[in-house]
Amino acid sequence: MNDKAQLHTMEGLLAAILMTMTVLMITQSTAIVTPQNELAIDVQLEQIGSDTLKVIDIAPQTSIIRNNLTECVASWDTTTEASYPTNNLEILDNSISNLMPEILYNVNFAYTRNGNLTVKKVIIHGQPADNAVVVRHYVTLTNETVKTMGGGWNLADDEIKVVEVRMTTWKV
């Protein structure tokens, strides 16, 4: 029986195991990149949502978006809340759906009333998914804007109302 080069054979075996372990270790460590990619998608969604609200806010009346965000908020009837599938601010819903096709969203308005925070549902398109992202944009209402748009905010002439437009966006 030839028993030469047994040490070489063992060395080769150990080297193979070592290299396999190294490759496995590197492969497993690259898995840490995955949540980063997910985070990047979240950031992309946040950017799209944020841009949408900004674009609506600065839209001139001559554009396809007839009313800017402040006017849309001013025209809202504060006494009723949205309940799925009925939304109660169609002009805002149309503008957002034009700018964000294939993305689902819910919109709430948050504002202070007698020093307390009030949050009302305005547009509902369903239950947000796990990867939902919330974006916010602020508008300031005066009585003049509300009267022009026929909303139900009941502001005094010397009063301002800061409204947070809170939009939850998600992809299915």
Add this chain to the structure above:
Amino acid sequence: MESLKKDTRGQWIALSGLVLSLILIGLAALANQALIAGYHSSNAVLEFPKENIRELNSHTRDNAEILKSLSFEINNSTNNTVPVIFEQLFDNYSTQMETLYAAHGETVDISLVSINSNNGTYNNNSDIDVIFVNLTYNDGSTHYVSEPEVIRVTK
């Protein structure tokens, strides 16, 4: 096996195998560290609340225009001067913003430092030219301060 114990040849080969394996382990550890470091640094950039800070800044700027024109409107029906009315409205705005930001775990402080007029009077709608505002934002991990934020009120 007994013959292997006595065989002392090929020690350089065995040693170079060991050195190579150690180098491989070192490289793998380095690659792993680089990935983790890359993840943490990019994560920090992605989590930075730039939109919230930008929104605070830009809305305060936009709001200054609204408050200016409203101050002159109110001035027509009250005895208060335009700067006094502007200050009252700004305080009201600041309180509302603080409440709204606090609702999502962030603290902001927006305080009016001074109202400036180029000609020193507040008789018509073009007289408030620049306001100085102190802005502070804190969400627990990011602290942003702009003191003062100089806002040119052009409209």
